[in-house]
Amino acid sequence: MPMKSLKTADVKNKTVIARVDLDTPLGKDSSGNIIVRDDYRLQRILPTIQWLASHKAKTVVIGHLRRPKGWDKDKSLLPVAQTMADLLKLKFIVIDEKVERLPHYDIPHVFFFAEDFRAEKSKRLLKDLNPGDIAVLENIRFYPEEEKDSEKFARELASLGEIYVNDSFATVYHANQVSIMRLATLLPHYAGFELEKETKILSQVLATPERPYLMMIGGVKLSEKLAAMSGILNHCDSVIVGGGIATLFYLAQGYEVGKSLAEKSKIVEAKDILRNYKSKIHLPVDVVVARSPEEEKSIRVTKPDEVSPEEMILDIGPETIKKYSEIIREAKTVLWSGPMGLFENKHFAHGTKALGRLFASRSQGLSFGIAGGGDTLAAIKMLGVGEDIDHLSTGGSSMLQYLSGIKLPGIEVLKD
Structure with a gap:
């Protein structure tokens, strides 16, 4: 109804x-x-x-x-x-x-x-x-x-x-x-x-997305995103990961992540996702790290398994940007939720900027682009590409849950 x-x-x-x-x-x-x-x-x-x-x-x-x-x-x-x-x-x-x-x-x-x-x-x-x-x-x-x-x-x-x-x-x-x-x-x-x-736009994406259907996921709201991620993985063809989500998956693989932000309580859930959807998930092949966001002299690019205990993962690296860009160019539907790094700091904004611009440039023609969530919309505003994107959702969590197939209570109560 x-x-x-x-x-x-x-x-x-x-x-x-x-x-x-x-x-x-x-x-x-x-x-x-x-x-x-x-x-x-x-x-x-x-x-x-x-x-x-x-x-x-x-x-x-x-x-x-x-x-x-x-x-x-x-x-x-x-x-x-x-x-x-x-x-x-x-x-x-x-x-x-x-x-x-x-x-x-x-x-x-x-x-x-x-x-x-x-x-x-x-x-x-x-x-x-x-x-x-x-x-x-x-x-x-x-x-x-x-x-x-x-x-x-x-x-x-x-x-x-x-x-x-x-x-x-x-x-x-x-x-x-x-x-x-x-x-x-x-x-x-x-x-x-x-x-x-x-609901009209997201229902179309949920039911009949043009394929390949790609999800770009990052940010730090892990609890909300992990739950929806499993559902969306049942519908999409591949996922490229950055931000705190990538850090959590590294922890699940036993990597050292130093002082990076990560919810260790979600490691078991992350392991389950990796085990069940390994073929669909793409993780960064290199990362940008530093002892802290303020210590510019400590910034370096390294492999994910070579992060020291004193460092923080703050962005995806150049090889990952190249790899992810190729995946984005092949997609016909792209869902973006969460930045790839600490984009508010210019030293760690390269991943978000590069992929965000590519995502926007392919929207309204080469692919159907959807983005949502406060940090994602802030990054889009910073880039000045909002008008190029097919649909900007005002609800980050609601968008992810809807596209994962979850019935949202505030919508269901309006149907009777």
């Missing part, structure tokens, strides 16, 4: 709770104010928010930012809501303890509710929204109940609206979050346009 599309919903004059992806990178301007550094994820949810506003819905936006412990002003959604209003070209007003009445205007506004939505004043003001208005609630993870599957909290949140829309692909793999799961069971529910787009 497919998810119900938002286009089929009657939202006029109704209050719609929209769960979207607001987890954007933040920074500070010259005055020390916290600002959004990259509005890419906000750009992706605009079609859903704009559609709701144009169809005269009263939209209550909920989302998260990072993993706060309680009400942490450094993880407030205030700058994110401000940027959303700027992108929508709407006036922005903060509703805080000083505001007792919701101002009304002839044109829609974006209101940021800085206080607890459960307060009587907040509930009263939210009911006073005009059709077309957009209210952004404070970081949903400020509430510990959000990640405890609290039914009471879910009902309090659901009482704010009449319809629920999920447009946050990045979070649909979570099974215990109220705003992803519980709300969909309490209200008529629909999939937003970004969620629909993600």
Whole structure:
């Protein structure tokens, strides 16, 4: 059963709770104010928010930012809501303890509710929204109940609206979050346009990828990636490995990896993957190491089995770049998840840059290119090749799990 599309919903004059992806990178301007550094994820949810506003819905936006412990002003959604209003070209007003009445205007506004939505004043003001208005609630993870599957909290949140829309692909793999799961069971529910787009494209890759189908995997989020990697290996033809994933496989083979980042608790799992899919997995034949990222004079290229206890593996080597480039050129579908090394440091960015540029240059024609995950998208932004790639997924873990064939709970709950 497919998810119900938002286009089929009657939202006029109704209050719609929209769960979207607001987890954007933040920074500070010259005055020390916290600002959004990259509005890419906000750009992706605009079609859903704009559609709701144009169809005269009263939209209550909920989302998260990072993993706060309680009400942490450094993880407030205030700058994110401000940027959303700027992108929508709407006036922005903060509703805080000083505001007792919701101002009304002839044109829609974006209101940021800085206080607890459960307060009587907040509930009263939210009911006073005009059709077309957009209210952004404070970081949903400020509430510990959000990640405890609290039914009471879910009902309090659901009482704010009449319809629920999920447009946050990045979070649909979570099974215990109220705003992803519980709300969909309490209200008529629909999939937003970004969620629909993600699942449509990834479903095609999962079912009928053009072959050879290659996966490029790196980065350091080993726990999440290893679990999905086994599933994807059942579907793809080959995998080229870098980053912390490669280091873990070296450990599984008994190699010395020195001070390299690696989750030793995952060695058994890595051994199983190597044993079951050995013919599909390509590991680096040379690596770039150093005593630390800061010790430039200690940088050298060596074979994977010749790393000293004092060194760290920080990038793939030139021979590996050459070998991996040949494999990429033969592929017709390429999935990229995770950098090949410590790309934030120019001395260890060569692998990520070389393969990233090649990956992008072959997309939209010679192969179908998909990339996802925060570090991967950051590397793509650094290279300036985002527009060349067929599909950039906003969800790293969700993308990998979906392409491994795992049923994602936040999607399944929208299907009934």
